Amino acid sequence: MAHDTRQAVFEKELVERREKIHRYLLSGEYAQRFSPPHIREAVYSYICSGGKSLRPAVLLFSCGAVGGDENKAIPAAAAIEVYHTWVLVHDDIIDRDDKRRGGLTVHEEWRKKAVELSYQEEEARHYGLAVAILAGDVQHAWAISLLCELCTRCGVSPSLVVRLIENLETYVINSLIEGETLDIQFSRAPVESLSEEDILKMLLGKTGVLYEIAAQAGAMIGLETMDSKHPLVEAIARFSTNCGIAFQLQDDILGVIGDEKLLGKPVGSDLREGKRTTIIHHAFQKADRAQRQKLLRVLGNRSATEEEIGEATEMLRSLGGIEHTRDLARVLIQQARGHLQPLPPSEYKELLLSWADYMIEREF
Amino acid sequence: MAHDTRQAVFEKELVERREKIHRYLLSGEYAQRFSPPHIREAVYSYICSGGKSLRPAVLLFSCGAVGGDENKAIPAAAAIEVYHTWVLVHDDIIDRDDKRRGGLTVHEEWRKKAVELSYQEEEARHYGLAVAILAGDVQHAWAISLLCELCTRCGVSPSLVVRLIENLETYVINSLIEGETLDIQFSRAPVESLSEEDILKMLLGKTGVLYEIAAQAGAMIGLETMDSKHPLVEAIARFSTNCGIAFQLQDDILGVIGDEKLLGKPVGSDLREGKRTTIIHHAFQKADRAQRQKLLRVLGNRSATEEEIGEATEMLRSLGGIEHTRDLARVLIQQARGHLQPLPPSEYKELLLSWADYMIEREF
Numbered sequence: 001m002a003h004d005t006r007q008a009v010f011e012k013e014l015v016e017r018r019e020k021i022h023r024y025l026l027s028g029e030y031a032q033r034f035s036p037p038h039i040r041e042a043v044y045s046y047i048c049s050g051g052k053s054l055r056p057a058v059l060l061f062s063c064g065a066v067g068g069d070e071n072k073a074i075p076a077a078a079a080i081e082v083y084h085t086w087v088l089v090h091d092d093i094i095d096r097d098d099k100r101r102g103g104l105t106v107h108e109e110w111r112k113k114a115v116e117l118s119y120q121e122e123e124a125r126h127y128g129l130a131v132a133i134l135a136g137d138v139q140h141a142w143a144i145s146l147l148c149e150l151c152t153r154c155g156v157s158p159s160l161v162v163r164l165i166e167n168l169e170t171y172v173i174n175s176l177i178e179g180e181t182l183d184i185q186f187s188r189a190p191v192e193s194l195s196e197e198d199i200l201k202m203l204l205g206k207t208g209v210l211y212e213i214a215a216q217a218g219a220m221i222g223l224e225t226m227d228s229k230h231p232l233v234e235a236i237a238r239f240s241t242n243c244g245i246a247f248q249l250q251d252d253i254l255g256v257i258g259d260e261k262l263l264g265k266p267v268g269s270d271l272r273e274g275k276r277t278t279i280i281h282h283a284f285q286k287a288d289r290a291q292r293q294k295l296l297r298v299l300g301n302r303s304a305t306e307e308e309i310g311e312a313t314e315m316l317r318s319l320g321g322i323e324h325t326r327d328l329a330r331v332l333i334q335q336a337r338g339h340l341q342p343l344p345p346s347e348y349k350e351l352l353l354s355w356a357d358y359m360i361e362r363e364f
Numbered sequence: 365m366a367h368d369t370r371q372a373v374f375e376k377e378l379v380e381r382r383e384k385i386h387r388y389l390l391s392g393e394y395a396q397r398f399s400p401p402h403i404r405e406a407v408y409s410y411i412c413s414g415g416k417s418l419r420p421a422v423l424l425f426s427c428g429a430v431g432g433d434e435n436k437a438i439p440a441a442a443a444i445e446v447y448h449t450w451v452l453v454h455d456d457i458i459d460r461d462d463k464r465r466g467g468l469t470v471h472e473e474w475r476k477k478a479v480e481l482s483y484q485e486e487e488a489r490h491y492g493l494a495v496a497i498l499a500g501d502v503q504h505a506w507a508i509s510l511l512c513e514l515c516t517r518c519g520v521s522p523s524l525v526v527r528l529i530e531n532l533e534t535y536v537i538n539s540l541i542e543g544e545t546l547d548i549q550f551s552r553a554p555v556e557s558l559s560e561e562d563i564l565k566m567l568l569g570k571t572g573v574l575y576e577i578a579a580q581a582g583a584m585i586g587l588e589t590m591d592s593k594h595p596l597v598e599a600i601a602r603f604s605t606n607c608g609i610a611f612q613l614q615d616d617i618l619g620v621i622g623d624e625k626l627l628g629k630p631v632g633s634d635l636r637e638g639k640r641t642t643i644i645h646h647a648f649q650k651a652d653r654a655q656r657q658k659l660l661r662v663l664g665n666r667s668a669t670e671e672e673i674g675e676a677t678e679m680l681r682s683l684g685g686i687e688h689t690r691d692l693a694r695v696l697i698q699q700a701r702g703h704l705q706p707l708p709p710s711e712y713k714e715l716l717l718s719w720a721d722y723m724i725e726r727e728f
Contacts, residue, residue, distance in 0.1 A: 033534060035542050036549075090501060094494045130458045130548075133497060134541055137454060140504055141533040148530040151523070158522035159515070165529065166512040169505040170397065177498055178399050184494075185400075 007361075010354035017060050017077070018053040024078045034138055038113075042106050042135035043142070046085050049101040052362075054247070055080045055210060058355060059218035062236045064348035068222020072154045076164065076221060079146035080214045083168065086139035087176055087210075093132050094180070095273070099266070107132035144169070156221055163226050164217050172213050179205025186276040187300065191284045199278050203248045204241070211244030212237050235342045239352065242336035247359040249329040252277040253322055254364065256313055262364035268309040274300025278328060283321030291315060329360045371725075374718035381424050381441070382417040388442045398502055402477075406470050406499035407506070410449050413465045416726075418611070419444045419574060422719060423582035426600045428712035432586020436518045440528065440585060443510035444578045447532065450503035451540055451574075457496050458544070459637070463630070471496035508533070520585055527590050528581050536577050543569025550640040551664065555648045563642050567612045568605070575608030576601045599706045603716065606700035611723040613693040616641040617686055618728065620677055626728035632673040638664025642692060647685030655679060693724045 025047055034040040056077035063073040091097075092105040099105060104112065111128030119127060147165050150156040182202040186194055216228060216237040223230060228237075254263060255270040256279060270277065280299065284292060298304045298312040316322055333356050343349050389411055398404040420441035427437040455461075456469040463469060468476065475492030483491060511529050514520040546566040550558060580592060580601040587594060592601075618627060619634040620643060634641065644663065648656060662668045662676040680686055697720050707713050 033538055035538065036545050039541060039545065090497055093497060096490070126460070129493075133454055133457060134544070136501075137504065138537060138541060140501065141537040144508055145530055145533040148526050148533070151526055152530070158526045161526055162512050162515055162522045166509055166516070169509040169512070173502060173505040174397055174399065177403060177502060180498070181400050181403065 003357075006350070006354055007357065010351060010358065013351055014053070014057055014355070014358070017057045020074065021053055021056045021078050021081055022047070024074055025082065030142065033142075038110065038131055039134055039138060042089075042110060042131050043138050045103075045106055045109065045135070046088060046100065047082070049103050051081070051085075051101065053081060054355070054359070055084055055214040058211060058240050058243070058352070059214040061348050061351045061355060062215040062218030062240070063222035065236065065343055065346060065352055066219045066222040066232050067346075068218075068224075070218075070222075072156060073150075073218055073221045075146045075149040075154060076217050077214075079143045080210070080217070082139050082146060083143035083172075084210055086136040086143065089132055089136035089139065091180060093129060094184070105132075106135055150221070157224070157226075160220060160224070160226050163228075164220070167213055167216070167228070172209055175205045175209040179203070179207070179209075182206075183275075187274045189276070191276065191280060191296075191299070194276055194281060196278055196281055199276055199281055200245065202276075203245050207248040208241045208244040211247070212241040215240030231342055235339050236352075239336045239339040239356070242332045242339065243356050243359045246329040246332040246336070246356075249278065249325050249332070250360045250362065252279055253325055253329075256316055257322060259363065268304075268306075268313070271298050271309055271312055272300070272302050272304055278325045279316050279321035281321075282324040283316045283319040286319040286321075287315070291319070326360075333357065333360055367721075370714070370718055371721065374715060374722065377715055378417070378421055378719070378722070381421045384438065385417055385420045385442050385445055386411070388438055389446065394506070397506075402474065402495055403498055403502060406453075406474060406495050407502050409467075409470050409473065409499070410452060410464065411446070413467050415445070415449075415465065417445060418719070418723070419448055419578040422575060422604050422607070422716070423578040425712050425715045425719060426579040426582030426604070427586035429600065429707055429710060429716055430583045430586040430596050431710075432582075432588075434582075434586075436520060437514075437582055437585045439510045439513040439518060440581050441578075443507045444574070444581070446503050446510060447507035447536075448574055450500040450507065453496055453500035453503065455544060457493060458548075469496075470499055514585070521588070521590075524584060524588070524590050527592075528584070531577055531580070531592070536573055539569045539573040543567070543571070543573075546570075547639075551638045553640070555640065555644060555663070558640055558645060560642055560645055563640055563645055564609065566640075567609050571612040572605045572608040575611070576605040579604030595706055599703050600716075603700045603703040603720070606696045606703065607720050607723045610693040610696040610700070610720075613642065613689050613696070614724045614726065616643055617689055617693075620680055621686060623727065632668075632670075632677070635662050635673055635676055636664070636666050636668055642689045643680050643685035645685075646688040647680045647683035650683040650685075651679070655683070690724075697721065697724055 031040060034043050059077040059080055060070040060073055064070045088100065089106050092100060093107050097105050098108045103109070107128040109128070110131040111124050114124035114127040144165060147161055147168070151158045151161045179202050183206060186198065186202060216233055219233040219236045220226070220228065223232065225233065227233065252270065255267065258267055260267050280295070284295060287295060295312055295315060298308050336356050337353060340349060340352060395404060398407050423441045423444055424434040424437055428434045452464065453470050456464060457471050461469050462472045467473070471492040473492070474495040475488050478488035478491040508529060511525055515522045515525045543566050547570060550562065550566060580597055583597040583600045584590070584592065587596065589597065591597065616634065619631065622631055624631050644659070648659060651659060659676055659679060662672050700720050701717060704713060704716060
């Protein structure tokens with residue numbers, strides 16, 4: 001099949017999985033569990049705002065690719081999506097982000113709602129914060145309870161369910177939090193004090209690990225094995241880790257040269273927030289003294305003008321930061337494809353390969 | 365045995381359980397899981413600051429009282445303590461409390477640490493907030509992973525473990541959050557618009573449910589049953605729910621007339637925060653117009669003077685609010701003792717009965 005046709009088929013399959021997961025999460029029984037209404041709405045806010053559901057998709061494809069029935073893994077796919085969501089809700093508070101997916105972040109949306117209810121400024125801010133903390137907590141619990149449904153509804157063995165929950169609540173959470181903390185620490189550190197390895201390590205924690213666990217869980221459910229060292233489980237987990245990091249590199253590229261309308265968030269905000277990306281790191285290494293000074297005037301400067309951002313963006317491009325990051329992402333995907341070799345040929349394997357390409361070809 | 369001797373024996377047993385749980389939680393393998401160091405210290409902050417460990421104790425006693433081996437339930441007891449702790453850490457942010465157990469709350473302690481590192485005021489506040497959010501999240505995950513250890517280390521059946529996790533992450537969390545939300549809503553509502561039932565319902569959500577689940581989990585592990593409707597499980601769960609609410613009523617009493625040094629938090633802060641307790645509610649019903657106006661000047665007034673607080677406290681006493689609440693607590697404990705009747709006589713049953721008395725006799 002030609003690449004374009006293959007990608008068209010893939011995107012149809014991706015949308016199908018996304019809808020399946022959404023139907024599962026939107027079924028009435030969950031909604032009535034969450035109370036009061038403001039918490040319920042906040043819990044569903046990001047879930048309904050159209051994420052790409054790439055993590056649930058890789059989980060379901062991985063289950064199929066090792067010969068399992070993907071329908072058996074639906075609660076796990078839903079769980080990974082919700083787990084990812086609670087991390088976003090709490091990270092958005094910590095990163096003081098106002099926007100996500102074209103809408104407001106949870107703490108910002110409920111701050112605004114409180115203003116409309118005539119709360120004073122400080123009280124409204126605190127209300128937004130409280131709703132976002134609680135909504136994230138509820139989502140965290142919901143994700144775990146969805147994993148429990150694997151055994152109560154889908155016949156997955158309770159031992160395997162306990163193993164999956166344990167992976168998530170020991171290894172994954174601590175990687176996520178370490179990644180988030182490194183991100184914060186790095187944004188205060190001089191660019192020249194960091195190595196590219198440092199940045200990639202941070203991306204592994206913040207993004208790679210949740211992709212790894214999604215694929216691993218799908219394969220373990222598909223194979224009905226508790227052995228995370230099973231060769232097929234390891235192959236598919238490595239594949240997905242690589243793709244997750246490549247996804248984040250593409251995200252960093254789009255954060256500099258993407259289309260604001262498609263992205264739903266302002267381009268240039270990564271620069272204003274002083275985010276340490278491989279783009280910045282590479283450009284900084286290639287820059288002369290004058291160029292470094294110009295970049296430093298913008299990096300982490302929340303009041304940088306549009307013009308300054310435009311100039312810095314052009315510099316990141318001309319110094320090769322963007323092309324270098326694109327190359328890094330391509331190499332990761334190339335390696336990822338190699339990791340999949342032990343898998344027997346199947347439609348699911350093809351979907352995984354297309355999914356890998358999508359991770360770095362997407363424009364939003 | 366005379367009441368005093370019985371209580372002395374009980375307190376020795378309680379301390380033993382507390383130390384057992386602390387040893388378990390402080391073992392090196394967990395500590396090295398949490399990173400970076402600020403998060404690790406924050407995760408252990410409340411755990412090391414000397415809580416009473418009443419929830420783990422009821423869980424272990426319940427396991428023994430139905431004929432089980434309490435050592436098999438240790439990870440569950442540790443999990444309940446940690447679960448309770450994450451809720452405290454996040455609630456303290458939401459309630460804007462500065463002090464807990466004689467020390468600072470997590471968000472306040474790390475705000476101060478940031479000030480010492482010369483962060484500006486607003487940045488320091490945000491840092492304290494970020495550490496407290498993440499520490500609570502890590503504790504939430506840790507609690508769940510401790511439950512997973514029941515099957516990997518203590519031979520509890522994985523099906524039962526999944527059931528316990530599901531109870532915690534569906535029923536308990538949503539009750540806790542509903543209770544916390546009612547508490548916030550009530551503190552903005554006119555006292556006369558609330559009924560005593562409203563307040564008791566809020567206490568059930570905020571405190572009773574976690575006690576209920578602690579006892580239920582202990583009994584289910586002891587009986588090796590997944591049936592939460594088993595007569596002994598139900599009996600012990602009802603017993604513990606009642607005791608939990610009575611505990612909170614005693615807490616409200618101590619919040620008005622307790623000894624600050626023993627409590628580790630300022631007496632009178634409940635009044636300043638406008639907390640709706642059965643004490644206030646009863647006193648308000650008995651008060652004449654002038655007395656109501658005096659109470660309203662203090663209730664929810666964060667800048668009320670010591671003298672005003674003293675006068676309001678005297679009024680709560682003379683209008684019978686304190687005695688009424690003490691009676692409510694006594695009746696709950698009386699009923700609780702009745703719930704235990706189906707249990708065969710044993711040392712553990714005696715410990716549960718002493719535990720019930722302790723809940724309302726304690727002075728801190």
